[in-house]
């Protein structure tokens with residue numbers, strides 16, 4: 056027979072332990088205190104934030120690599136617009152729950168990186184005041200063209216235009232992606248390479264099969280011809 | 289009106305209107321800080337000495353945060369939905385604040401400067417406790433008004449939930465207070481507090497302890513605190529009745545809610561925790577007010593702690609808990625209190641016996657009610673899956 | 675003097691609340707105006723040093739009856755009311771006569787008695803006294819009030835039934 060309300064007391068004990076523990080055990084803390092002074096011992100994932108005026112704002116590479124806030128567009132090595140991965144298929148626009156992506160497809164196709172010529176986004180806006188950082192756009196993109204950024208210094212004096220990120224604000228290189236989210240980027244690259252290899256292998260196999268088939272057909276035809284000749288003889 | 293009377297009334301009321309909003313500001317900081325620590329976060333710690341750029345080296349644990357919040361609230365845009373009832377949308381936050389502020393007068397806090405003007409103190413009214421309950425009930429109307437005026441389904445749902453919840457929990461709340469009123473034989477708040485002078489707090493009696501627990505639980509529900517915060521459940525109905533409120537109107541709601549928390553905790557202190565009684569008040573009378581406020585804060589701290597601990601109830605659980613558990617228990621407690629009162633308690637043995645027997649009865653009843661209310665679920669047997 | 679100011683203010687609030695409650699087409703506004711009236715009444719009770727009745731007035735009428743009304747209204751259609759329809763009807767003259775008559779009957783016993791304030795203070799508010807007063811000088815008032823409530827009840831039932839549509843065979847071809 057359990058004590059009535061015992062569960063509540065047990066829960067309260069847990070929260071009390073956390074409450075007290077968070078004052079003594081820094082590794083418990085799940086978030087970083089921006090203001091920890093240099094020289095203090097920091098937990099592994101902690102970053103630093105400038106406290107004094109004039110100090111440089113911290114860049115996104117110092118945030119935990121698991122943090123994310125708003126999406127960005129990826130391009131491969133080279134000139135940003137020449138190597139943009141996005142093909143303006145507008146899947147993400149359709150899937151975004153709060154409908155904060157706006158895409159305008161280009162009118163003509165563009166060649167890039169040895170691939171087939173494809174469309175590109177003439178306009179690609181994300182309203183980050185509406186975006187809820189759900190990462191669904193990232194999940195649905197079939198071209199690995201959109202991933203999450205962790206840039207957080209987004210404050211602006213204009214509530215509407217200032218929070219509407221344009222295509223050129225959103226374009227970031229794959230190198231930058233590797234810098235802020237190394238694990239995720241490496242995994243993504245590996246997967247892309249595998250997929251590409253698989254695709255190539257398949258292509259090759261398909262080509263091989265086609266060649267074989269053609270050969271067989273030719274052979275059969277040749278045989279048939281022979282037979283015909285024999286028959287007529 | 290005689291100028292003396294005006295002066296007395298001002299002295300009696302203005303400090304209440306200054307002290308409690310200040311405490312409110314402090315409490316918001318305390319709550320954010322405590323909840324953060326419970327979740328292993330740090331909480332607000334940047335805003336320090338007012339209006340310095342970064343808080344810098346004088347961040348003072350982020351104590352400037354309420355000020356910054358207040359300024360932000362003041363400057364925010366006041367948005368009224370197009371189809372809203374503009375008049376009621378404006379009136380609701382005001383109506384939510386007024387009763388909360390009003391009932392503070394019924395708390396027998398004896399500030400040093402109010403001693404000379406006791407005749408105008410509202411808590412000396414013969415029906416102070418009744419008035420308290422009557423006026424806190426008005427809060428419900430404000431919430432309904434807000435929910436209805438916003439023209440928003442979520443707001444209306446929140447308003448309806450609030451009414452249902454507050455009407456239900458008012459009954460155990462009042463019934464648990466009745467025990468004390470019965471024992472003291474007065475509805476006068478000052479008399480109730482005086483009856484517990486020294487260490488004769490009612491919470492140190494078996495019936496008082498039970499009544500205090502019931503009262504506290506019901507007061508959580510009355511003030512929409514977690515785990516009974518269904519009317520403003522963020523994850524279900526966004527923020528309930530104040531979904532459509534922004535800026536200063538929202539701040540008024542927020543203020544009203546916290547003042548109501550202070551008020552109802554103050555009543556709990558008056559009824560069960562000895563009012564301003566505490567060590568040292570014989571020599572230093574002003575300590576009495578300090579003790580009173582300290583006790584209020586102890587209760588608030590428990591509320592915050594519970595908020596960090598418990599998940600929200602479901603609507604049917606909420607109603608069931610009020611009607612099928614708290615209500616019978618509080619009625620039984622009245623009976624127990626009556627018996628305990630008439631059994632002579634001269635020596636320690638009879639005292640202990642009374643404690644054991646009354647708490648035993650109450651606990652068994654609670655246990656029984658718990659069993660009766662068990663939802664009828666058995667482990668499922670899967671017929672078709674293997 | 676103070677009491678007089680307070681009395682007139684509270685009366686004004688109560689009368690205004692009552693008027694708005696009757697005139698408003700929007701039911702929710704009406705209910706809240708009614709509550710203003712109740713609150714004014716509670717204030718008047720307080721002024722008469724009847725604190726307990728004042729508290730009960732707030733507790734029961736605003737706290738319970740008001741909420742009940744709100745719940746009932748939430749279950750009805752067309753809460754906002756249609757402002758197009760005027761609130762006049764053919765029987766208004768007789769309604770006015772009835773209202774004045776009831777008012778006079780209610781007012782008669784106090785006018786007859788003319789209790790001076792000292793006299794009022796001297797009355798011990800006990801249940802026995804209350805009963806005797808109700809049964810002796812105020813008996814006509816009581817009866818009229820009972821009649822009024824009955825009429826209101828019947829009216830409510832009639833209103834709740836709604837307007838009967840004329841049946842097929844009743845309607846002129």
Ligand code: SF4
Nearest residue numbers: 141142144145147196
């Ligand atoms: S980001 Fe991806 S999903 Fe969105 S339009 Fe570009 S290619 Fe399509």
Ligand code: SF4
Nearest residue numbers: 151186187189190192
């Ligand atoms: S993260 Fe979610 S909300 Fe933001 S743009 Fe992507 S899909 Fe839309």
